Amino acid sequence: MHHKIKALKAAFPHTIPVMTGYLFLGTAFGILLNSKGYHFGWAILMSIFIFAGSMQFVAVNLLTSAFNPVYAFFITLIVNARHLFYGISMLKPFKGRGKFKPYLIAGLTDETYSILCSTEPPDQVDKTWFMFFVTLLNQIYWVTGSAFGGFLGSLFSFDTKGIDFVMTALFTVIFINQWKAEKNHIPAITGVLASVLCLFVFGPDKFIIPSMAFIVLVLTIFRKKIEEGI
């Protein structure tokens, strides 16, 4: 029992930025879904089983347009394609995590990934439990926020405009931490430049997959150089 509490204590501080973001964005999602006639039970259901922030906002559109499950399936694959990168990065860290592994994979959101790929728990903390608690805490924040928003619906209004920037700030901070930790900056620079370039060429709705392909291409071409530098 003691090692679980230790892991929970080690995990919690890392999830504070995500808590802020998920509680507010989850609430926004719950309110939006509620405004389309879906009570808070639906918001909870979606936040438990889908658990993908931006996709759930897209899902609201899918639920309020003509019934088309095939389209919903493919649009989800496209919106969430970036998760493939996360899975590839976590193949090794998730190896040997036994009964925890399916949940760690299922809960691998942008935010959970950003913490897990950049944080090592202190030596005396069990890494499996640490990763489990980061994932679980994040999901609890998300489900709580959605339930709250869905329950209170439009009764609830104060100006939270701009609060979603907390996620941008989180990713920026992790980007800087990673930058400082590595000597070879080709992967980091590639990530930014390839995405910016593809954003201008393909536009905000279609740039993710071209960016991913571009990134893999550059990382493959410079493999020797990058591997020597790491």
Add this chain to the structure above:
Amino acid sequence: MTLTTSQSLLIIAVIALATHITRGLPFILFPENKETPRYILYLGKVLPYSAMGLLVVYCLKNISFASSPYGIPEAIAVLCVALLHLWKNNTLLSIGVGTAVYMILVQLVFI
């Protein structure tokens, strides 16, 4: 509700399935009991650095440089986060101040 309850449930199930395919596919393609190709391990090692850059751009993707406020609040706030973080190296401080600055900018300055 535009859709019936069972139609809604089906759409949600399909979205959940596709989401978990994107999360689980690498683990299905490269199971633990088989040796993962070195190339994939290499990608796994370097992708976090690229992915974080991609995520930052993804968060800022809806900025328009053609119309007001031309991405100025985002530029100021990201700069705040970066400078503060390089200076104090305190994650929560950088994120908290950066977000507060951004909220003030979009709520009070660039309306």
